[in-house]
Amino acid sequence: MAYCEQCGKEAGDHPRCAARRELEPPRYCADCARRMVVQVTPTGWTAKCSRHGERTSA
Numbered sequence: 883m884a885y886c887e888q889c890g891k892e893a894g895d896h897p898r899c900a901a902r903r904e905l906e907p908p909r910y911c912a913d914c915a916r917r918m919v920v921q922v923t924p925t926g927w928t929a930k931c932s933r934h935g936e937r938t939s940a
Contacts, residue, residue: 888906
């Protein structure tokens with residue numbers, strides 16, 4: 883099952899999340915819906931899931 887990276891709910895049509903996705907890094911893992919540790923820097927962001935590893939904006 884896939885999950886929304888902005889709200890953590892089951893993936894689907896979330897207009898508010900789609901708008902946030904353009905400006906913000908993911909907050910939840912798309913694979914397991916766990917809250918990720920996110921660090922934003924001037925050059926991008928990193929988001930780390932305890933089970934599925936790290937994702938970056940690069």
